[in-house]
Amino acid sequence: MAMNVRTLCLGVLSFKEASGYELKKEIEEGMYSHFIDASFGSIYPALTQMNAEGLLTLRSEEQSGRPDKKVYAITDQGRAVLAKSLAVLPASNKFKSEFLFEMLLQHFVSKEHLDLAIDKHHTDLSEDLAKIAQKQLHQDKSKCDAGSLFVMGYGESVLRAALNYLEAQCPRLKKVKLTAAE
């Protein structure tokens, strides 16, 4: 599957129309954030190009004291291209975890630094879990999209497993959690 910025934008736009700026936000804050990054430097050119190719339509909204907001919407042709990308079986997961790389090479790192890295990872995992929990509440009230629910559930399971393992390996972390919960 071609998992690049183009496909990603088409995917997000298949839910609702958006500007480049809004896409970036959605990618950073939404479910997408867990599997990809995207910067303005890649998003804007991709949108311009796909608009020229007829995969997107463009509507300009005038703003006061700001550049026009360019709202893009996916076309039937765009949906076809997206569907074609999705029709290729997904490649296997890559975790791209600098944390695990660091752990693997722990004989190279001072104990202090290792503890710092572990604490940071612990915090990251906790925050991600909190974000998902919050989203699950919000989603409940609005439309219950099957895809989002599945991905949120998957993320929750995996993150919780990682957190549990981390706490089992480093009992020190449990206390942090308990004191924080009080």
Add this chain to the structure above:
Amino acid sequence: MAMNVRTLCLGVLSFKEASGYELKKEIEEGMYSHFIDASFGSIYPALTQMNAEGLLTLRSEEQSGRPDKKVYAITDQGRAVLAKSLAVLPASNKFKSEFLFEMLLQHFVSKEHLDLAIDKHHTDLSEDLAKIAQKQLHQDKSKCDAGSLFVMGYGESVLRAALNYLEAQCPRLKKVKLTAAE
């Protein structure tokens, strides 16, 4: 942290010396495979360059009917550079999962294709788990490196959680597993 091919090669070489070809194999088959890819097109130039910079030493082993095997070993300077890379706190995880992207956009995909993708993912997860289990046995007999053990345990937890979630969501998969276990 600078997680690129250079750092990766230094990391692998910090365990044992190896040729470019062997590094590729190790990266594909070892623990590394879960968090990064690396092709010959990036490995060979990186090794040549790092050798020129004094981070690696080079020993040529003559072979019959094949190019000389160039065995690289990390130097103290190389270890210093690696340590410096590791001294930067790791960035947060990215899962880079085409599977989850596909699930998120499931309203775009036929049920047949979705089932195929799910089955493939199920197989991938099972195979990865089996690989880790096998490695845990092997490692037991040789040196018990703390880093490898941690990463294997982490991988096991996370993969098992993903597998459980998948089977809970798609009861059909459980049968596959049971019949395979008999």
Add this chain to the structure above:
DNA sequence: TGATGCATGTAATCCGTTACATGATTCA
């Protein structure tokens, strides 16, 4: 005899990031 594994390398190309350029608005 044809695929797979061993073994190294280069060059074109792609894809994306980072930094730069611009500038108003709102909140602390």
Add this chain to the structure above:
DNA sequence: TGAATCATGTAACGGATTACATGCATCA
């Protein structure tokens, strides 16, 4: 007053992939 948010874009650069180039050995 200074930071963050909104809003779009370009250009230089970096890093890695893909395809190409070469060729023997082994196994099915």
